[in-house]
Structures are given as C-alpha cells and as structure tokens.
Amino acid sequence: MSKNKINRVALVVLDSVGIGYADDADEYGDLGANTLGHIGDAVGLNLPNMARLGLGNLAPIGGVPRNLNPEGAFGIAKEVSKGKDTTTGHWEIAGEILEEAFPTYLDGFPEEIINEFSKRTGRGVIGNKVASGTAIIDELGDEHVATGNLIVYTSADSVFQIAAHEEIVPLDELYRYCEIAREMLQVGRVIARPFIGADGAYSRTANRHDYALEPGDNMLSRLKAAGQDVCAVGKISDIFAGKGITQSIRTKNNMEGVDATLKFLGEGNKGLIFTNLVDFDMHFGHRRDVWGYKRCLEEFDVRLPEILDALRDDDLLIITADHGNDPIFKGTDHTREHIPILLAGKHVDPVRIGFRQSFKDIADTIEELLMGVESEGSFAKTAIR
Known part of the structure; x- marks a missing residue:
C-alpha cells in the first residue's frame, strides 16, 4: 500500500x-x-x-x-x-x-468535597445527586434563581455537573467554577450546564462547556x-x-x-x-x-x-x-x-x-x-x- x-x-x-x-x-x-x-x-x-x-x-x-x-x-x-x-x-x-474506570458518585459527592467547592466558589450548593439535567433544573431552578446557590448533580458516568441560570451566574463565572471543580476532582469530566427561562419554565442553552x-x-x-x-x-x-x-x-x-x-x-x-x-x-x-x-x-x-x-x-x-x-x-x-x-x-x-x-x-x-x-x-x- x-x-x-x-x-x-x-x-x-x-x-x-x-x-x-x-x-x-x-x-x-x-x-x-x-x-x-x-x-x-x-x-x-x-x-x-x-x-x-x-x-x-x-x-x-x-x-x-x-x-x-x-x-x-x-x-x-x-x-x-x-x-x-x-x-x-x-x-x-x-x-x-x-x-480503571473514572470514579462515579451514585450517592452524590461526599460532604467534604461539596463544602470545599462551596468555600472556593463562595456559593452554596443544592442538588448533589444523580439526576437528569432537564429534570433537575425543573426541580431546583426556582430555588437557584432565588438564592444563587449552584445546582450540582451527577449521573452513572464520572461527571460533576454545575447548572446555573445565565442571568444569575454569568457564563464566565460559571466556567471559572468549573475550573475550580476540575482542579479538585479526578472525575472524567466537569460540565457547565447553563440554562435560561423564568418561573419554572427553564431550558438549557447551547453554552455547555466540558472540562476533561x-x-x-x-x-x-x-x-x-x-x-x-x-x-x-x-x-x-x-x-x-x-x-x-x-x-x-x-x-x-x-x-x-x-x-x-x-x-x-x-x-x-x-x-x-x-x-x-x-x-x-x-x-x-x-x-x-x-x-x-x-x-x-x-x-x-x-x-x-x-x-x-x-x-x-x-x-x-x-x-x-x-x-x-x-x-x-x-x-x-x-x-x-x-x-x-x-x-x-x-x-x-x-x-x-x-x-x-x-x-x-x-x-x-x-x-x-x-x-x-x-x-x-x-x-x-x-x-x-
């Protein structure tokens, strides 16, 4: 050949x-x-x-x-x-x-990880469980908008996902939080999951960003x-x-x-x-x-x-x-x-x-x-x- x-x-x-x-x-x-x-x-x-x-x-x-x-x-x-x-x-x-597989967290992330992440970002955390990305913003979107607390969730995959409303947490800020999580964790990916909307009617945007x-x-x-x-x-x-x-x-x-x-x-x-x-x-x-x-x-x-x-x-x-x-x-x-x-x-x-x-x-x-x-x-x- x-x-x-x-x-x-x-x-x-x-x-x-x-x-x-x-x-x-x-x-x-x-x-x-x-x-x-x-x-x-x-x-x-x-x-x-x-x-x-x-x-x-x-x-x-x-x-x-x-x-x-x-x-x-x-x-x-x-x-x-x-x-x-x-x-x-x-x-x-x-x-x-x-x-060896990347670590997964089917029961959510340990308290010490969440506390350290919250300390470094200066924001509270809600969620911290295995969830569908669309379902969890429906469930916790109103609370996030009211408090500014970050929605953190995972899945059966090795991921640390952070959902935040683009008008509450600007994209650059959300991406910086993902970089903080990336420094802390050995998961396969940290993923920014921005969304928009109001009053319980939320939808994810195309501004997702993965940090492998x-x-x-x-x-x-x-x-x-x-x-x-x-x-x-x-x-x-x-x-x-x-x-x-x-x-x-x-x-x-x-x-x-x-x-x-x-x-x-x-x-x-x-x-x-x-x-x-x-x-x-x-x-x-x-x-x-x-x-x-x-x-x-x-x-x-x-x-x-x-x-x-x-x-x-x-x-x-x-x-x-x-x-x-x-x-x-x-x-x-x-x-x-x-x-x-x-x-x-x-x-x-x-x-x-x-x-x-x-x-x-x-x-x-x-x-x-x-x-x-x-x-x-x-x-x-x-x-x-």
Whole structure:
C-alpha cells in the first residue's frame, strides 16, 4: 500500500449510537441494550446513505436493509476500557485504554468535597445527586434563581455537573467554577450546564462547556508531533483537554458540526479532522426520546452525501460511535454497547472488517495510514486498496 494513498482522515463520532450490548454489559446493568436495534424495531429508521456504506450488514436494524453491493467497508468494535462514558470511549478511539474506570458518585459527592467547592466558589450548593439535567433544573431552578446557590448533580458516568441560570451566574463565572471543580476532582469530566427561562419554565442553552482530565500520549498528540493537522469539531477539544489539537471549531448542534466538518474538508489541511456530533446523546438518548433520536439519525443521514462529495481522492471517512444510549432501555444513562464502524472514500475496499477487539483499532488504522506506523489492530490493509 502506498503510504500516500490516504493523507487525511475525517473521523465522525455519532455520540451514543451503539449497535448492541457488549459482552460485559451485565457488569454495567446493560444486558439487552441496543440503541440502533431498538430504535429500528420501535419506529423504523430511514438511513439510505449509511445503508449504502453497509450499516444494515452489521446487525438487524428495522428500516435499514442489508446491502449486497455496499459502497463502504464496515465492522463492529468492542470497548476494552472500564466505563461507558464519552471520555472513556473517545480516549480509546484515540488509542488510550483505561485500566480503571473514572470514579462515579451514585450517592452524590461526599460532604467534604461539596463544602470545599462551596468555600472556593463562595456559593452554596443544592442538588448533589444523580439526576437528569432537564429534570433537575425543573426541580431546583426556582430555588437557584432565588438564592444563587449552584445546582450540582451527577449521573452513572464520572461527571460533576454545575447548572446555573445565565442571568444569575454569568457564563464566565460559571466556567471559572468549573475550573475550580476540575482542579479538585479526578472525575472524567466537569460540565457547565447553563440554562435560561423564568418561573419554572427553564431550558438549557447551547453554552455547555466540558472540562476533561488531560489524556496521556495518544493518536492526537502523536499526529501533531509528526507535523500533521488535528482539526477538532464540537466537543472534541474539551474531551481531550485541548491536547494534540491544532485547530478547533465549537458547535451548538449536529448540523453546525456537519457544517464545520465540511469547512475543514474544503481547506488544504492534512492529517485528521475529528468530529463529535452530540445531539443523539444529549437531546434524545438521555431523555429517552425515541422519535427524536430517529429524526436526529435521519437528519445526519440526509447530510452524509455532502460529506462524501467533499472528500478528496486521498481522504478517508470513518463514521463510528463512542458508547450506547438506548432510548428504549431502562434509566437515563449511557449503555455499554459495541459501536459500528463505517468507512468511505476512493480507496476503500467494500469489505467487512470484522469484529474489532478494541476501539483502539481505529487509532491504529489512522496512524498506519497517516504515519506509516503498523500495528496488529489496524484494519488498513483489509479496507484500503
């Protein structure tokens, strides 16, 4: 394989679009979860463009038929890292496997942590429990507006989330509080969750900001060190604490994420364009909105041809996910699932790349194609002609 066949990879993560429960799902209480399968069974999915690439060949998905002549390569990957959150999934995609899960706080954060956080911010804290982000601002929004106390909550994931009204706590101030929490805690992410509204009618804004732990050496840092461009779209820069990123565009929704990806594809960069499309997870998975999730998937599929048409001859497109969030399943948390992998581009051989033993195989493949670093996990020789 000529190492110059592929000079740029667009890696698009459909946040939470899992394709069936993992082998160890029982350890996470997720036995039976299947994000794509259950949505297809419940309401049907019209995804002709992802079907062209072979999505329907991976598993039974209602409305997504098998394709006897797929235009892309396709496969499924399992997660090795401990955990089922966004940070863990993305880090493994980038080549870093976590041997220990980030800490979680299913009974709320210990009193000493809350007291220290309150002391450092100068504000009281309310909530401090596992909760849905929309439900807790409905429950505690009025009290927050009246007192200025910060709404702190968590989930089954390793997160410390701070919700505050933008007119009560200005964004810069909220972000500073998140930086304080980031210094204090070893959770996977600290997340700013600003909202607006009045008199019990509150809604979250698009000014969310994530503060992740800094990852170790990974695909992004190695590509940057080798002189490659690493262009981040959406919350990718947040997930990796900016490490290894050369350019970044923040987005407020999936369609802005597609627009930003197209912008980078239209420029003369080389290396990696790394995109996260978060609406599937944030707006529909956690809220168990199966119809909204369906529409969100179909909206992306409608725009997929724009991405395909924007690819240069030396580009590779990889579409994947980071975990599941089955809107039919119990609870409101992520689900431990396998992820789909779809590949497209001029040099892609339309083959099955099989069942990959780690999300890390994606990083191994990208590093082989862009830097000539071969590894056993790479599927470059299988999928690229």
